[in-house]
Amino acid sequence: MNNCYAGKLAGLKKQNDHGHTNQIVYIFQYTGSCNKYVINHTYTCAMSVSNTETFLPDFNDAAAIRYRNYRKLKDVVIRYLVAIGGSGVIAAIVMIALYLVWVVVPLFLPARLEQVASYSLPGGSEQASVYYAMEEQHEIGMRVTDLGGILFFNTTTGGIIKQESVLSDPSRSVTSFAAGDPAQRLLAFGLDNGSVLLRSHQYSVTYPEDKRLITPSVTGLLDGKPIRIDSIQKRLMLLSAQSDETQTTIAAVTEDGRLLLVNLALQSGFLGDGQTVERIDQTIQINTNTKVTHLVLDVEQRELYFADDRGWLYFYDISDKTAPQLLERIRVVHNNARITSLQFLSGGISILIGSTDGSISQWFPVRDADNNYTLQNVRNFDSQTAAIHSMVPEHYRKGMLALDEAGNLGIYHATAHRTVKIKQVNSGPKGMLAIAPRANAVLVEGSNGELQLWDLENEHPEVSWNTIWGKVWYESREQPEYIWQSSSASSDFEPKFSLTPLAFGTLKASFYAMLFAIPLAIMAAIYTAYFMSPGLRNLVKPTIEIMAALPTVILGFLAGLWFAPIVEAYLPAMFLIFIMIPLAILSTAWLWHTLPERIRLRVPAGSEAIILIPVIMLVTALVFGISKPIELWLFDGNLPLWLTQELGIAYDQRNSFIVGIAIGFAVIPTIFSISEDAIFGVPRHLTTGSLALGATPWQTMARVILLTASPGIFSAVMIGLGRAVGETMIVVMATGNTAIMDLNMFQGFRALSANIAVEMPESELGSTHYRILFLAGLVLFMATFVFNTVAEVVRQRLRQKYSSL
């Protein structure tokens, strides 16, 4: 039929040449098609007007045409506006998911490593390099040579900015070199007379004419004078040094194979002025045929590691400098392999060992049951095959770079157990390596006397599938664990980003909530839809539905501040009430059944719920009344304490039980309302048919109605679950928000949603933490979206089914 309107008004003609002065005749002509018939009607219409002039413009009058065109234009404009606006709004909504994905994706993007410059070695290749470093902005690089030269150069051009030599006495020569923790910028030079020179490279930033200018400088530590390490003045062949504000520790191996340890502690004078240096000298006894190849001190100056040429690692506790103690001697590489590189990961807890077979292993001391520390091989990286020649740790993260003799550069992250990238850089067998403090640039000394600057983009190496969902062995922990701990005061902190405990918390909350809500909501729905009198139903349904609109912040507040203390004080009542109320209902039902019909019939059918209200109130009051005496009688007056002491069940005041009831309360109306609709919508003839065949009302309900409405009830539960999973304020307010994984009903948890609400405002834009919180949001989004879609599809199917029945 609609087509009939598709025709158009072909013409409107005014005829006033009839000679009647008071009448105008209009002829409407309508052309169009209705189904297959073509219509061509002409209507004639006569109108009386008071004078000869018409009040309507001529159909083909310019104004009329203009007006028609205007209307047509308006129609088109509105059509497009609505289309653009409508699809825009819908696109905006859909964009939410895309935006979340867009923020999350960089977490999983591979690292990018690109060479940006290459130039011949600053200062020439006559001297061999022993160390490279870069400052914060990676504008200036530093090269240290084996003759004691320190050269600062522009990292993009290679032009030398400043150069100096540490040796003031030309007769001396440098025999060994060590750099301290990269963040401390300490350089140590071992001399051929058994002395050590300590230097520090510093960078000052100024802004002349609003342009950044970085000026490098070298300063001496401890007055810049040589420190005599070996009293018999032998050459120092291996060196390691660390220094902070209060003390400096130097370990060195002499040419005759002695291992010396010197500690210089700054002691403030009594009057605050004049500091004295207190010196401790120690010789660590090592086997004479042990040839030490690598020597490292940790940044806290409490541990000393050295490696020998047969693949053994020695672990000394030097926290007491007067009594170094060998804690462990352990073989750390595969058979036939040797240790080729030994480095600390940032923070000085984990030690990294590179070997001739190209594998890198991470070790750290782990406390065992007897409180002893033993080195454990925490993880291995086997991505490279040639001997690892040089390794550098990132300054602030638990990542590292390794260069092998085949010229491959490997980028790793320890916590994530991730080989981020392997790239051929043509460094040759003796390549050197440096990483910028912000881990965004790399210097590589190539095989043929050139230096390469590489741009590194490696924003989120700490994220892998395993760090987010799996167990990870974090530094200083006894075993691999699921931990969420996003921040800490110290800078060398290892972030722990496992979403597993949070997802567990979310599921735990939803589980207890559904345990409480599903029976109550569905049973209430069954009664309201089928047994309740219609008048009452019109009252009850909106009342329960109002609950859905109750802000959850109020439920959370009541749960945390009002309900939690009550539960703690009346815990026995909480257990009893779940038994007593059903019992009371059943006994009331039996009593009612035994009442004479005379009385029973006076109450209209479908009023059971009203009869039960006083009963339930009474029973609740009774249960609370006997709660204290029972507690006193059976549990020593304090059930929570009794649970903890006798059963080992920890009790938090704000726990999963409270949250379960509060969230249950929030989702009951949702589940109730949708399942009530589903049950109420079951076609009448099904029930009347069943009843006519002699089934009791309950049989009809259980065998016919519930069965027919079950998809609707299922979708109600799914939507309720979606709400429970995403519930935020109740969880924030009614649990302790500690990320523990424990099924105990009386302990708290930390849920995904609460974690986002608590941590998001403090997380730094674009950081890994920020993106992981977005990932948590995305997980929630997906979960609820799946639940809701399933529910919606099921519901639509059901609607079709009902209409076909």
Place this chain on the structure above:
Amino acid sequence: MIPKNIKSWLDSGTPWIWLNAGAVSVSILMVLGLLTLIAVRGLGHFWPASIAEFEYMDAEGTNTLIIGELVDHENVPRSRIAETDIRIPEDMDFIDRYLIKTGNRDHLGMDFRWVVGNGMMDIRYPDELMAVERRAWGNLYAYLVAVKQNGQDDPADNSSVWDKFQQAIAETAVVHDAIEHIEKDLIGEINFSMERLRLQAKQLGDSGAQALLAEQQNQLQQQYDSHTEELSRLYAGLGRYSITARISDGSEIELPLSQVVRAYRPNAMSLFAKVSFYLKKLWEFVSDEPREANTEGGIFPAIFGTVMMVIIMSIMVTPFGVIAAVYLREYAKQGTLVRIIRIAVNNLAGVPSVVYGVFGLGFFVYFIGGNIDELLFAESLPSPTFGTPGLLWAALTLAILTVPVVIVSTEEGLSRVPRSIREGSLALGATKAETLMRTVLPMTASAMMTGMILAIARAAGEVAPLMLVGVVKLAPSLPLDANFPYLHLERKFMHLGFHIYDVGFQSPNVEAARPLVFATALLLVLIIIFLNLAAIHIRNKLREKYRASEQH
């Protein structure tokens, strides 16, 4: 063996029906109980409670005098109280404990105190006991001794001390209001202009314009100086009166009247006086600003912030929601795609609100806000203008959160407009747009209203996303004021829901703040229930209307 009649009763299924009925009763009781709880606790707070005075013997047997309000009572088993308590007879299993609000935090160190009922002796309610609400340190409960003017008793005046006190409070309140007016409005305005000039100066940069700006700045500075002069004069007047009061430990304390909000003697009050006091307090609660880290005073800024945010949100959400619904229902080709979109839109109503908060923070605040700052407010960088959570972003986030509600509701309304009405309009020669604007949409107006009201009800109660995109515990100024451009969309604001969370959980003195939280919760619940009932009412009317038109 189960008796036969019981068995047949069980088989009939009647017990099941009763159990289901019980579920309804429990649900109804929970809802009503919750509302009653909130109402009683929330409204009870403003009633002037009697102040008790009693001798209290503590566990060691020493006596002290306690003055305060009885707030709470509990019955605890003996084991939860110290074993060696000489006051409690051996055979007593349960002990009454009372929570007393003793006030006088500055002198006693705490506001509240649990006392054991057995130790309370000689409880009395003297008429002369007064409660003084102070601007800091909470309530003072004491006996009034004297009112002093400039530190001196005024012997010439022989009216009663209490009348003098009330009069002095009234006088001081006038001065206090004047000070507040200058500090908040006038000086606030000058600061605002100053900041604007500073930014202008930064933007212009060259010296000629700088001189002009400096000139203006000077003028402002002069105004500012004259205000500060006025202020110091007023402050001197504020310190004129003080009172001497005797507190429970018998010591006499001095209290300057600048610290006093009001004083009353609840024990001497008649019922009528109590009612009028109650109403005054209730009014203060909804119209005043919070004091003492939000634990005292009113919640006006939170109400204002909530309303402001909701209004801005509905201005944004209603047209867009309606357009999207009209597009989906009237213009888009009905097919699988539209069905999928409809399901997606429905589902979005179920996505957790905190996810919208995350989106709002990332997209609106950091991305759009950050770009707006760079383009339009570059002069005030690095301190962000729009690149930080604020009113606009909160409203936008909630608009996105609630747009599915409006779409669903409007679509339902559109689908209920009888086909005959559309066809009639088209047959009369109206274009599709005209049909829509003149007949269909007016008929859907109530559905749109329903959608908007439901959206508002949802937005008013959401807190989680707001925590990320703009709500603060204490906003220094309202988002609407007398300074151009009057509506400050970039400002942070206060919100009733967040107020509940903040005062209830982050406040240093939770016990004192709790009644206030109940009152805030009550207000929020009332607003939301009212909105929902309105929506339900409109929806029912709408249905009636179309049922009538469909039958014709």
